[in-house]
Structures are given as structure tokens and as C-alpha cells.
Amino acid sequence: MSTSKFFSSPWRTLGFFLLLLITLIWLLPFFTALLTSVRTNDDILTQGFIAIPKEWTLRNFVTAWTRGGLHQYLPNSFIITIPALLGTLLLSSLSAYALARFRFPGNRLLFFLYVGGTMLPFQVLLLPVFRLTDALGLYDTHLGIILFHTAFQLGFCTFLLRNYMRTVPGEILEAARIDGCGEFRIWGQIMMPLTLPALAALATLEFTWIFNDYLWAIVLLRTDALKPVTAGLATLQGQYVTDWTVIVSGALIATVPTVLLFIFLQRYFIEGLTLGASK
């Protein structure tokens, strides 16, 4: 329908503007944050929030980045997220292949174990995992939290990839087998390339999830210099209690990686969300 034809109906036009209004309200927190970050705290305190700022500044971003510690926290987020993401994708594609393509005792049970584990309130694992990292000497290390994320995300990834791999026609794999291809080569050279769309969707989603994790970061890490940006922001909040311009600027910096990812890979992100819920 062309735009002019769309607006030819008064009801449709009304509906459109109602939708636009709701959307703008939805975006208000973003506008608020952006507007706050370029003002000075004094300006907001003296003039109130709804006022034309007397001065514009980018100093809040600098403060959040340097003294607020984001120059440390943000790289930590990547140091944790990237290995965990690669690890969980690799391992789950192995287990998903086994569950999707082989009939063996315990197949169903394992599938339920993986799916059930994903749905758990993860708080149930909090104390034992805390104790485990301590016992293994991994408490307050990046390796500990990386290993945990890798293992915990296996459930969801295996579930999703297994369902996807089941849709690949068996004849392709059978043909490779007849040609004498080993199972690991079939997995690596046939199944994995065919699974790429699902892997892309999953990677986008998992990146966001691991990157945005807060609970495990505050439970498994104590040293400030090791914290990812979510936990770091909580520290920053305590440090700049009354200066919201710095806190909000820090929050905005923290969102840059996932927002960029969303802008460029929106399609995969949405696909991942849908696949996850509806199979």
C-alpha cells in the first residue's frame, strides 16, 4: 500500500499517530539518557531537568571512562564474553549434532536435561558454583566466570541447534557416509556450514546475554580490576552517587557494543529470540 493511500482513511491515520505517540514514549529513556549525558550536574541541579542547558559538555563521558573505570571494565566484558561465546557455540554444536542425528540410549533424557537446565532460575546454582570456583582456585578469575558461562549457555544452545540440525535432510549426510566420510568430518564440513544461519542468530543473542550478565559477575568476581562493565557500573553508581550525569554517561558507553551489534545484526538477533521460544 502506498503511503498516500494508507493515510486516505482517517481511522488508519489516527491509529498511525497513536502508534507513533506510544513509540516516542517508549524511546523516552533513551532521549533522557542522551540529554543528561551532555549536560553538567550543576546545570541540572540549578535549572531542573526541563530547561535549555546553559552549557553542553562531553566531559561526563571522559570522567566515566577514566576515573569511573570504564576503560577497564569494558575490555573485561570482551575478555569474558568472547571466549565464553566461542566455547559454548563449539561445544553445543557437538552435542546438538549427537542429539539430533543419532539414536542412542539416553538421547531423550539428555535433551530434557539441557532444556530443563536453561529454564531454571539460575539462582539455584549460585551458591554451589560460588563454592566450586573457590575449590578449584577459580574464584575471582576470568577463567572461572568464562567456564561457567560456557557451561551454563550449553543448555539453550544445544536445544536450539539440535532442533535446527534435525531439519537438515538426512540424505546429504548419508551420501557423505557412503563416500566413507568420518563423523567428525561430516559434522565439520557438512553439518556446520548448513547450520550457519542458526549459529549466526545464536551468536548474536548469546553475545548480548553474556555481555549483559550482572549476577554472575558480582558473585564470581571480587577484584574491581577484573569486573565486566555491568558490575563496574554498579561500582560507578556507588562512587558517583549524586552525579547522575556521569552515571548515565557510563551507562551509555556500556551499551555501545550491544547497540552496534543490534544495528548491524538486527535480523539475526530477532531470529534468535524467535527460534529460542518457538523452536
Place this chain on the structure above:
Amino acid sequence: MLHSKKLVPYTFLIVPLILYLIWVIGPMAYTFYLSLTKWDGLSEPVFRGLANFERLFRDPIFFTSLKNNLRWIISFITIPVVLGLGLAIALNRAIPGAKFFKASFYSPLVLSLVVSGLIWSWMYHPAGGLINSVLRAVGLDNLARGWLSEETTVMWAIIAVAIWRQVGYVMVLYLAGLQGVDPQLIDASKVDGANAWNTFRHVIFPLLAPVTVIVVVISIIDSLRAFDLVSVMTRGGPYNSSSVLANFMYIEAFNNYKMGYAAAISVILFFISAVFIFIYLWRVTQDELEY
């Protein structure tokens, strides 16, 4: 189609499975043991039987938290579902700027809950925050309040943030569900003289029923997990009025060092969730039973 060389699947499974057993399944089982002990996190846990649970059922904070989780669940299975479904139906047709509208509602999903919580805390700020500023600007001074510092408003103020995030997610799921609805069925009902509301009620909504079940179950499970927003915005205060089970558990464990007691809270959380996880598993694996 399915292959049956005996050991092959196990070679694929062994590494991920060991990792999963060590970090997920094992710890889950261990939580049940811990819930029966007294443990400060440093020394060895001491077995105490059901003492933690007895104490829990006399603890007013436990009931406040339970009530707040229930409020969270009820808000989550109503407002985002209605809004998300409405938006999905509105945006499922050729509408100018549909892409922009969709992206706007998705966008809160990419923010971490910590970031969302901080930005909203600032919007709720009693003096400089956007909400009170707007209320004062339009002359509604008496509605302006300390949204996060008053016991009557704090929980709803936090839930509102969660809803702000959730609507986009529900919309995504319904949009995907609508892709599966045969347009011919909708045309047929129009030919039969049904108006828009009747088409929705008798054709679209029943066809979307499987999506609705998934949405409701996911919303309930998410509500029971709620932690980050409360932790960042209020830590459960004032006077525990915004405490939820996960937050209550965290505070008992890591601020009060009552880890056995905290484990008991998580066991309760487990049992409540288990009911809904079971419904979910049953739904998503229904058609698996064919083979």
C-alpha cells in the same frame, strides 16, 4: 535417517556433557543439600535438617518477596502480552515506518538490565528526574513523589521498567507467530461478514494460542528470576518493600553470610519454577513424541 554406530554419539557428547554436569547439574543437586545445612561460606556446612525451611516460613521478608514475585508475574502475563500482541497485529501489515516502530520496541532488549535500571533510576529521581519534572511542569505537583523511596510505589516502579523491556520481546514472538497464520483464513472470515474484532477473537487469537502459552510460561519464569533491576535500583528497599526472592536470597548469602538459609530460598524458587518449566517442556516437546 538416524544412524546407530554405538559409540559415535558419545564421542560428540563427552566434553560438553562433562562441563554441563560439573557446572550445572551437579551444583543444582548440591543446592538441595546446602539448603539443609548451616553454612557461612567459609567453614564446612553443618547439617541441620529442615531448620532453614522452618525459619523461612516464619520470616516476614520471605512473604514480602513472594508477594512481590507474584505481583511481578501478574503484571508480566497481562500488560506486555496485551501490548505486545496489539503491536504485533498493528505492525504485521504494510504500515509506513514499520521497521522504525519495530526497532524502537526491540531496542530495550539489547540494553543490560543494569543499564536499564540506572537510566530509569535517574528518570524516577525525586528532584531532577524526568517523571517528576514533567508532572511539576504540567501542574500535577501532588503526583510527584520519591518513586523508589516510598513503599507503596517502589515495586510497581521497578516492574514498570521490566515491562518496558518485555513488550518488545513478546511482540517478536507474536510477529513470528503471525507469519504462520494463513491470510486466507482471515480473508475467509471477512467474506463471512466478520468484523475486525470478531476476526481477531475467533480466528487470529485461537491460531496464536500456542504462542500465547509459550509467552505466558516464559513470562512467569522470567518473573521468578528477576534480580538485576531490584539489585541496581533499590537492593530490595525501603524496608524490604521491593524485595523479590532472588534478591532476598542474594542478600542472605552474600551480605549476611547465611548461605544455608539462602540455599533454602533458592530451593523454594526451584520448586515454583519447576511447575512452569514442566509445562514449557511439555509444550515444546509435544511433537517430539512422534518418533
